[in-house]
Amino acid sequence: MRVLLAEDDVMIGAAVHDRLRGQGFAVDWVRDGRTADAALVGEVYDLLLLDLGLPGREGLAVLKGLRGRGSRLPVVILTARDAVDDRVAGLDAGADDYVVKPFDLKELEARLRAVLRRRAGRASSVIEHGRLSLDLASHELRRDGVPVPVSPREFALLHALLEYPGRILSRAQLEERLYGWGEEVGSNVVEVHIHSLRRKLGTELIRNVRGVGYRVPEDPE
Ligand code: CA
Numbered sequence: 001m002r003v004l005l006a007e008d009d010v011m012i013g014a015a016v017h018d019r020l021r022g023q024g025f026a027v028d029w030v031r032d033g034r035t036a037d038a039a040l041v042g043e044v045y046d047l048l049l050l051d052l053g054l055p056g057r058e059g060l061a062v063l064k065g066l067r068g069r070g071s072r073l074p075v076v077i078l079t080a081r082d083a084v085d086d087r088v089a090g091l092d093a094g095a096d097d098y099v100v101k102p103f104d105l106k107e108l109e110a111r112l113r114a115v116l117r118r119r120a121g122r123a124s125s126v127i128e129h130g131r132l133s134l135d136l137a138s139h140e141l142r143r144d145g146v147p148v149p150v151s152p153r154e155f156a157l158l159h160a161l162l163e164y165p166g167r168i169l170s171r172a173q174l175e176e177r178l179y180g181w182g183e184e185v186g187s188n189v190v191e192v193h194i195h196s197l198r199r200k201l202g203t204e205l206i207r208n209v210r211g212v213g214y215r216v217p218e219d220p221e
Contacts, residue, residue: 001024001025001026001047001116001159001160001177002027002028002043002044002045002046002047002176003020003025003045003046003049003112004028004039004040004048005017005027005028005049006030006032006033006049006050006054007031007051007054007078008032008051008053008054009051012051012078016049016105016108019105019108019109020112022152023152024152024153024155024156024159024178026176026178026180028043028180029180029181031055032056032057033057033059034057035056036050036054036057036059037065040062040071040073041069046073046074046116046177047073047075047116048074049076049078050062050078050095052077052079052086052090059077059090063075063077063090063093063094064094067093074115074116075094075095076096076097076098076111076112076115077090077091077095077098078101079098079101080100080101081100087100097115099111110137113125113137116136117136120163127162127163129162129165131144131220132162132201132205133145134155134158134159134162136159139155141158143201149200150200151193151196153193156178157174157178157190157193160173160174160177161206161214161215161216165215165216165217165218165219165220166218167215168212168213168214168215169213169214169215170212170213171191171213173213174213174214175190178193190214194206
């Protein structure tokens with residue numbers, strides 16, 4: 001999952017950035033509205049975490065611009081406790097949810113999961129595929145009910161593939177899902193993660209589509 005975090009408060013931004021990265025999200029952090037606009041036009045994200053009080057361009061204007069371009073990107077706004085009118089304006093402008101500062105990082109994560117789940121049309125935070133289940137809340141992978149230890153990035157990679165079984169994701173698309181700006185990405189990291197997952201889960205699950213990318217079969221055996 002690739003998240004754009006637009007937040008000018010350094011303490012809050014750093015805390016959210018570190019927390020989400022630790023959970024396997026790729027996070028790009030921008031600190032003003034204009035850079036947020038540019039990133040939203042130039043990159044593909046799974047979610048926008050948007051502070052409304054941004055320098056350069058107000059968060060609400062960023063949100064209206066995004067929806068004005070027809071984007072359905074899930075958006076969670078970050079607002080101050082007393083800013084009820086801002087929250088209402090944000091929701092009316094097309095935000096999916098909001099979190100009131102100061103917020104607990106656990107609550108923020110739960111709200112992100114809920115928004116992503118609703119967008120994917122799922123009622124629970126567990127993705128099932130054949131013998132596998134991927135719990136997006138506890139970050140646990142199980143096979144036949146038995147936990148399989150995986151790294152946060154292996155988990156994120158599997159999540160990307162299992163979200164829409166059958167869909168092919170290129171190596172570049174997977175890299176984008178796993179790594180944010182400024183993170184060192186080795187030339188074959190995706191292959192390394194896939195190799196490791198195959199070692200843990202068998203070679204049948206993640207298929208190479210020669211010259212295109214990777215997918216998991218739509219119908220698990
Ligand atoms: Ca702010």
